[in-house]
Amino acid sequence: xxxxxxxxxxxxxxxxxxxxxxxxxTEFPLxxxxxxxxxxxxxxxxxxxxxxxxxxxxxxxxxxxxxxRYAALLPAGQDAATRVTLDPGMTPLxxxxxxxxxxxxxxxxxxxxxxxxxxxxxxxxxxxxALTAAxxxxxxxxxxxxxxxxxxxxxxxxxxxxxxxxxxIPSDLEQGKIITTAVYGGELVAIEGSYDDVNxxxxxxxxxxxxxxxAFVNVNVRPFYAExxxxxxxxxxxxxxxxxxxxxxxxxxxxxxxxxIDKAFSELVEIGLVEAPExxxxxFGAQSAGCNPIATALHDDRDTIVPVKPTGIAKSLNIxxxxxxxxxxxxxKRTGGWMDYAGDDEIREGxxxxxxxxxxxxxxxxxxxxxxxxxxxxSGKLDPEKETVVYNTGEGLKTIDAVAGLVGPTHxxxxxxxxxxxxxxxx
Amino acid sequence: xxxxxxxxxxxxxxxxxxxxxxxxxTEFPLxxxxxxxxxxxxxxxxxxxxxxxxxxxxxxxxxxxxxxRYAALLPAGQDAATRVTLDPGMTPLxxxxxxxxxxxxxxxxxxxxxxxxxxxxxxxxxxxxALTAAxxxxxxxxxxxxxxxxxxxxxxxxxxxxxxxxxxIPSDLEQGKIITTAVYGGELVAIEGSYDDVNxxxxxxxxxxxxxxxAFVNVNVRPFYAExxxxxxxxxxxxxxxxxxxxxxxxxxxxxxxxxIDKAFSELVEIGLVEAPExxxxxFGAQSAGCNPIATALHDDRDTIVPVKPTGIAKSLNIxxxxxxxxxxxxxKRTGGWMDYAGDDEIREGxxxxxxxxxxxxxxxxxxxxxxxxxxxxSGKLDPEKETVVYNTGEGLKTIDAVAGLVGPTHxxxxxxxxxxxxxxxx
Numbered sequence: 059x060x061x062x063x064x065x066x067x068x069x070x071x072x073x074x075x076x077x078x079x080x081x082x083x084t085e086f087p088l089x090x091x092x093x094x095x096x097x098x099x100x101x102x103x104x105x106x107x108x109x110x111x112x113x114x115x116x117x118x119x120x121x122x123x124x125x126x127r128y129a130a131l132l133p134a135g136q137d138a139a140t141r142v143t144l145d146p147g148m149t150p151l152x153x154x155x156x157x158x159x160x161x162x163x164x165x166x167x168x169x170x171x172x173x174x175x176x177x178x179x180x181x182x183x184x185x186x187x188a189l190t191a192a193x194x195x196x197x198x199x200x201x202x203x204x205x206x207x208x209x210x211x212x213x214x215x216x217x218x219x220x221x222x223x224x225x226x227i228p229s230d231l232e233q234g235k236i237i238t239t240a241v242y243g244g245e246l247v248a249i250e251g252s253y254d255d256v257n258x259x260x261x262x263x264x265x266x267x268x269x270x271x272x273a274f275v276n277v278n279v280r281p282f283y284a285e286x287x288x289x290x291x292x293x294x295x296x297x298x299x300x301x302x303x304x305x306x307x308x309x310x311x312x313x314x315x316x317x318x319i320d321k322a323f324s325e326l327v328e329i330g331l332v333e334a335p336e337x338x339x340x341x342f343g344a345q346s347a348g349c350n351p352i353a354t355a356l357h358d359d360r361d362t363i364v365p366v367k368p369t370g371i372a373k374s375l376n377i378x379x380x381x382x383x384x385x386x387x388x389x390x391k392r393t394g395g396w397m398d399y400a401g402d403d404e405i406r407e408g409x410x411x412x413x414x415x416x417x418x419x420x421x422x423x424x425x426x427x428x429x430x431x432x433x434x435x436x437s438g439k440l441d442p443e444k445e446t447v448v449y450n451t452g453e454g455l456k457t458i459d460a461v462a463g464l465v466g467p468t469h470x471x472x473x474x475x476x477x478x479x480x481x482x483x484x485x
Numbered sequence: 486x487x488x489x490x491x492x493x494x495x496x497x498x499x500x501x502x503x504x505x506x507x508x509x510x511t512e513f514p515l516x517x518x519x520x521x522x523x524x525x526x527x528x529x530x531x532x533x534x535x536x537x538x539x540x541x542x543x544x545x546x547x548x549x550x551x552x553x554r555y556a557a558l559l560p561a562g563q564d565a566a567t568r569v570t571l572d573p574g575m576t577p578l579x580x581x582x583x584x585x586x587x588x589x590x591x592x593x594x595x596x597x598x599x600x601x602x603x604x605x606x607x608x609x610x611x612x613x614x615a616l617t618a619a620x621x622x623x624x625x626x627x628x629x630x631x632x633x634x635x636x637x638x639x640x641x642x643x644x645x646x647x648x649x650x651x652x653x654i655p656s657d658l659e660q661g662k663i664i665t666t667a668v669y670g671g672e673l674v675a676i677e678g679s680y681d682d683v684n685x686x687x688x689x690x691x692x693x694x695x696x697x698x699x700a701f702v703n704v705n706v707r708p709f710y711a712e713x714x715x716x717x718x719x720x721x722x723x724x725x726x727x728x729x730x731x732x733x734x735x736x737x738x739x740x741x742x743x744x745x746i747d748k749a750f751s752e753l754v755e756i757g758l759v760e761a762p763e764x765x766x767x768x769f770g771a772q773s774a775g776c777n778p779i780a781t782a783l784h785d786d787r788d789t790i791v792p793v794k795p796t797g798i799a800k801s802l803n804i805x806x807x808x809x810x811x812x813x814x815x816x817x818k819r820t821g822g823w824m825d826y827a828g829d830d831e832i833r834e835g836x837x838x839x840x841x842x843x844x845x846x847x848x849x850x851x852x853x854x855x856x857x858x859x860x861x862x863x864s865g866k867l868d869p870e871k872e873t874v875v876y877n878t879g880e881g882l883k884t885i886d887a888v889a890g891l892v893g894p895t896h897x898x899x900x901x902x903x904x905x906x907x908x909x910x911x912x
């Protein structure tokens with residue numbers, strides 16, 4: 059379960075202390091290991107709480123305009139010279155009054171728009187943290203199992219850093235996501251199967267001698283990778299003037315993003331950077347109808363996630379066997395939230411609704427999250443009187459086929475005033 | 486030549502003083518006018534030089550992380566509440582040592598990556614300035630003649646602001662650019678003709694009663710629009726630590742972007758924010774072989790631009806009758822620079838070269854500029870010993886067809902170790 063490259067542990071200035079099993083609590087040294095030797099549970103980074111408690115708002119605000127302003131809260135990258143990064147983060151928090159009005163929200167609504175990252179998805183955050191840790195750990199090749207955005211980001215990071223990459227994707231991905239990986243020149247392996255097949259194969263490859271030098275960002279260095287998502291919580295709090303919003307709506311693939319945003323809010327409160335909002339915060343999760351194993355487990359009040367075979371257009375969310383699904387359910391239940399899912403037509407309409415009310419063009423994952431936000435208001439699960447942040451994690455240009463049949467020129471005319479008049483443009 | 490909406494002039498805190506004819510020097514009040522009543526020459530914003538001279542580095546550095554940090558050097562938007570904006574700008578200046586090595590540059594090379602803007606091209610800069618001025622001038626509908634990126638930006642800005650939009654494009658544009666406009670919900674008029682046909686029609690429409698309320702960003706409010714491009718000069722200087730680079734390579738469509746970056750450098754020196762580099766700066770222009778009227782005029786040592794019928798894949802540069810071509814030639818000659826052009830295959834190779842050496846995925850315009858940079862080094866026109874900045878103005882995802890036939894998965898395999906072994910991934 060671990061790669062055994064001769065590697066230093068992370069630098070002494072990192073606040074990370076150990077890897078700890080989310081199942082049984084056993085601790086391990088900081089290394090390329092992602093599952094517990096005792097119970098096979100997933101590992102997570104544990105921090106020196108005294109080190110975290112020393113971090114101040116002023117220190118963060120004086121930092122760069124990217125995720126590394128939070129380096130003192132992350133497991134790697136404290137030394138700028140060691141980073142493998144496109145410097146993602148500090149993406150816009152867009153005020154969305156027209157969207158709020160249209161779906162019946164009467165409190166401030168914000169869109170955290172992570173399509174503004176360098177390769178246009180939130181994956182740049184997790185990849186920057188994972189690859190920075192990976193290089194510190196001595197790895198010399200970068201890899202991932204991906205539904206598309208992650209491969210885009212790993213390949214681009216590797217190109218910038220001048221390190222070889224090999225990325226693995228399902229062969230039926232959107233053209234935009236395939237080309238955006240391939241153009242960076244690394245190896246790109248298309249696998250005739252689902253993402254879950256891709257992930258399984260990467261779990262096998264990582265154990266082979268041929269891949270001993272290879273960091274799979276979401277396999278053998280996954281604990282570091284996952285921590286990068288915390289920055290999506292930190293930034294929202296900072297951008298709101300060091301406040302945690304009452305409600306957040308987050309897309310779910312593995313479920314990890316949701317758990318890490320919730321973890322980020324908890325950390326900010328624990329270390330005294332932010333006061334918890336009155337009544338706490340409430341976390342909502344969004345899936346597509348074609349891949350809803352986490353939401354249906356919650357709806358059915360089951361403890362276990364039953365894997366599904368994903369279908370539908372929200373391919374970046376199509377993880378049928380979601381590793382962090384149980385932890386996502388725990389976070390949603392603990393905070394009084396809920397999960398729901400949207401069908402392909404609702405997802406397409408979610409993309410259009412977000413675009414025409416905010417100027418943000420989201421990929422299918424963002425359309426899913428907006429569609430679920432709308433449903434949560436309609437069903438009364440989300441309080442329309444409370445401030446809400448909805449996360450857009452990706453870029454519409456990568457999934458244009460989703461709306462290509464629905465939108466296009468409103469008029470096609472000859473290049474003349476007569477043409478304009480015949481089309482009704484002159485009254 | 487002017488729209489006659491009852492309109493206030495821009496606010497008193499703007500440093501803009503008048504519109505001045507670039508041909509005969511006649512001055513006009515700040516209004517929606519773009520051509521001289523005396524000689525039909527193009528108008529440009531003139532500033533109160535005393536107001537500009539009061540601007541300090543500290544004032545700029547304390548501003549927001551977008552173009553509005555330079556509001557005191559722009560004609561509109563001094564009052565944040567009046568802005569019509571997606572807050573573009575402060576895009577990455579990416580160090581590109583691997584690209585420099587590959588093309589034989591021995592001095593620092595930087596890529597100014599404007600694909601990081603909200604709608605992923607430099608057009609967000611000019612649109613934010615133009616529409617902010619347009620709203621101050623009383624216009625209630627936003628429009629443009631576009632090769633694609635401009636329509637994306639106008640439609641997105643209008644959606645965010647809740648203002649109706651009507652954008653005009655050639656009907657044969659790339660799918661990515663059509664969808665990215667249409668999704669925002671405004672009117673989108675596809676014209677069966679070239680960009681020059683589109684532009685001509687918009688020049689006629691702006692004179693009609695039905696379009697009296699309509700600001701065409703690059704027609705009737707063009708002087709304000711063009712000023713937005715200055716921010717691409719300001720930012721590079723600030724990001725280099727308040728230095729002007731020795732050499733810049735800039736794509737040319739109308740030629741306006743090149744003239745405004747040169748103007749920005751001149752302004753920074755004049756108002757004392759930056760010292761001119763020893764030997765000054767040198768400006769280089771890039772076109773495609775399919776649309777090279779400015780470069781060929783320079784090569785033939787002609788004063789006049791002979792319009793061409795554009796062809797080729799660099800559609801965002803396909804302006805056959807470039808309005809600012811003569812001014813671009815003047816700037817290039819004055820600074821000791823040169824212009825060149827690249828064919829479609831060279832453009833495709835430019836996209837791939839930039840991607841694999843920097844992690845930046847550019848559209849065809851960026852591929853053109855990188856290809857021309859390479860040529861300029863090879864021909865000795867560009868000094869390989871001097872610091873150089875190359876501008877990428879757009880996003881590869883919008884023109885993926887340019888490289889879709891050239892790059893793709895390097896392997897396609899069954900989801901098993903056996904499949905990986907058969908593909909040679911296990912030695």
